[in-house]
Amino acid sequence: MLRGTRRSRVSALEGGLEEEAPPQAAAEPPAYLECPWQTEAAAEQTLLRGIFEIGRDSCDVVLSERTLRWRPIQPERPAGDSKFTLQCKEEFIELQDVFSVKLKRRFSVRQQKSGTLLGITLFICLKKEQNKLKNSTLDLINLSEDYCDTWFRQFKKILAGFSNRPKSLKILLNPQSHKKEAIQVYHEKVEPLLKLAGIKTDVTITEYEGHAVSLLQECELQGFDGVVCVGGDGSASEVAHALLLRAQKNAGMETDGILSPVRAQLPLGLIPAGSTNVLAHSLHGLPHVVTATLHIIMGHLQQVDVCTFNTMGKLVRFGFSAMFGFGGRTLALAEKYRWMSPSQRRDFAVIKALTKLKPEDCEISFLPFNNSWNIQERSAQGSPDSDYNEQWQTIQGQFLNVSIMAIPCLCSVAPRGLAPNTRLNNGSMALIIARNTSRPEFIKHLKRYASMQNQFNFPFVETYTVEEVRVRPRNRTSGYNPEEEEGSHETASEDGFPWNVDGDLMWVPSEVHVRLHPRLISLYGGTMEEMSDSKETCHCLK
Numbered sequence: 001m002l003r004g005t006r007r008s009r010v011s012a013l014e015g016g017l018e019e020e021a022p023p024q025a026a027a028e029p030p031a032y033l034e035c036p037w038q039t040e041a042a043a044e045q046t047l048l049r050g051i052f053e054i055g056r057d058s059c060d061v062v063l064s065e066r067t068l069r070w071r072p073i074q075p076e077r078p079a080g081d082s083k084f085t086l087q088c089k090e091e092f093i094e095l096q097d098v099f100s101v102k103l104k105r106r107f108s109v110r111q112q113k114s115g116t117l118l119g120i121t122l123f124i125c126l127k128k129e130q131n132k133l134k135n136s137t138l139d140l141i142n143l144s145e146d147y148c149d150t151w152f153r154q155f156k157k158i159l160a161g162f163s164n165r166p167k168s169l170k171i172l173l174n175p176q177s178h179k180k181e182a183i184q185v186y187h188e189k190v191e192p193l194l195k196l197a198g199i200k201t202d203v204t205i206t207e208y209e210g211h212a213v214s215l216l217q218e219c220e221l222q223g224f225d226g227v228v229c230v231g232g233d234g235s236a237s238e239v240a241h242a243l244l245l246r247a248q249k250n251a252g253m254e255t256d257g258i259l260s261p262v263r264a265q266l267p268l269g270l271i272p273a274g275s276t277n278v279l280a281h282s283l284h285g286l287p288h289v290v291t292a293t294l295h296i297i298m299g300h301l302q303q304v305d306v307c308t309f310n311t312m313g314k315l316v317r318f319g320f321s322a323m324f325g326f327g328g329r330t331l332a333l334a335e336k337y338r339w340m341s342p343s344q345r346r347d348f349a350v351i352k353a354l355t356k357l358k359p360e361d362c363e364i365s366f367l368p369f370n371n372s373w374n375i376q377e378r379s380a381q382g383s384p385d386s387d388y389n390e391q392w393q394t395i396q397g398q399f400l401n402v403s404i405m406a407i408p409c410l411c412s413v414a415p416r417g418l419a420p421n422t423r424l425n426n427g428s429m430a431l432i433i434a435r436n437t438s439r440p441e442f443i444k445h446l447k448r449y450a451s452m453q454n455q456f457n458f459p460f461v462e463t464y465t466v467e468e469v470r471v472r473p474r475n476r477t478s479g480y481n482p483e484e485e486e487g488s489h490e491t492a493s494e495d496g497f498p499w500n501v502d503g504d505l506m507w508v509p510s511e512v513h514v515r516l517h518p519r520l521i522s523l524y525g526g527t528m529e530e531m532s533d534s535k536e537t538c539h540c541l542k
């Protein structure tokens with residue numbers, strides 16, 4: 001990311017004179033070519049060199065293929081002046097951090113059209129604290145039209161060379177996410193940056209649940225470089241599912257029981273505007289709209305593991321994480337109380353599910369993660385099914401919660417993640433099982449997610465690193481029935497058991513088979529630094 005002489009770099013990037021006229025460009029280079037910075041810069045081929053005013057200084061500016069370097073012009077000193085070398089401070093930006101360039105003009109009341117040229121503005125993606133990106137500007141002031149035009153065209157040419165950056169995006173926006181602010185978030189924070197970067201957009205506001213899936217099955221995606229979802233986890237997961245369904249359809253693949261799905265053709269960007277934003281949080285390290293937008297603009301891509309969720313040989317969903325038992329019941333309850341605010345609803349549902357805490361009687365089989373044991377390789381090498389079958393392990397019992405997670409699942413109540421040892425693309429899933437225990441012990445385990453203590457260090461909690469899992473409830477009558485919450489104690493719901501798949505509620509009547517598919521989708525996001533501290537806690541578990 002952005003580097004340079006820190007103190008003065010900040011002043012140049014965040015300040016910038018707009019009113020004062022800078023000097024004209026110098027035809028000849030100034031007389032301090034012997035400084036060390038010149039030698040370093042000389043390693044790269046110089047494209048342009050000249051004088052601009054940056055901050056409050058007249059600077060000698062050198063544009064090379066990868067960097068823009070500058071340093072204030074110093075008056076000539078007598079030979080042997082030791083201070084001279086000390087004052088020879090350079091600053092630079094890497095051009096890969098620049099996402100737009102504009103001619104800077106000042107418009108007076110009578111100048112409606114072109115305005116007075118002041119210079120050039122570079123728009124830069126700046127790395128702030130841990131994982132956070134910020135947009136910033138660098139003004140290069142020079143009043144000469146011809147001079148600025150030469151530099152402007154050179155900057156444009158360099159930017160056009162970043163072929164990984166999207167030029168056209170399909171945007172899907174869920175107007176119902178969180179407190180219905182996705183549209184506002186998009187127009188106020190995302191759209192202006194996309195426009196600045198010259199990215200064309202085609203926006204669809206989704207009208208109902210499942211709209212993204214039906215739309216992405218039919219719409220023309222040829223002219224787009226990526227798809228962006230503005231919403232929460234439910235929307236993001238739905239769009240990822242839709243892109244993967246479309247990829248299978250285009251490849252002529254059956255989706256039911258699919259072993260080796262093909263990769264999604266377009267990358268997906270996630271703008272967090274929902275109530276939990278686990279996917280965006282896990283991808284970016286924080287649920288920050290500008291960070292997410294800048295990763296899209298810069299074309300930063302992460303290959304991310306995806307799971308298939310099948311039941312009775314039929315594909316239910318492509319997704320990233322699932323919870324069964326307490327996690328599924330809590331979501332089923334929260335959905336019933338949609339009229340409450342998102343945080344109230346979540347806290348209320350957790351408390352209610354804890355009050356009614358009960359275990360699920362089930363059998364869990366899993367295939368432990370084995371680096372050398374890959375489904376594709378296995379079928380390519382023609383390994384016998386018996387080898388594969390022998391690897392499976394089975395456990396049975398009464399389980400309060402079962403989590404299966406292909407990504408770390410960072411969120412405000414679990415800043416290190418619900419599955420902190422999993423990465424976005426390590427080719428494995430975390431299987432986390434909480435066996436039956438007392439309510440206070442289970443609450444202690446839940447509270448640990450918000451703290452720095454190990455949430456798995458309990459005798460009733462088991463964790464496994466796996467490639468595949470089958471969860472088979474053994475007693476249909478233990479299926480959750482939302483009517484029970486209102487006092488009418490009926491038997492199992494006809495719909496089956498509630499699963500929380502990426503924050504979406506799914507009722508599944510029988511066994512669920514989860515299989516990991518490494519790096520199946522590309523998401524717009526950068527490499528993440530590990531978060532070290534936890535600031536937020538769950539209000540309902542204090």
Ligand SMILES: Nc1ncnc2c1ncn2[C@@H]1O[C@H](COP(=O)(O)OP(=O)(O)OP(=O)(O)O)[C@@H](O)[C@H]1O
Binds near residue numbers: 208
């Ligand atoms: N216009 C709409 N009306 C109702 N539901 C919609 C609409 N558009 C999309 N949906 C559905 O709303 C569901 C939930 O949306 P989303 O996940 O964006 O918000 P959220 O529930 O507030 O956030 P989170 O899942 O992070 O808690 C998604 O499954 C999506 O299919």
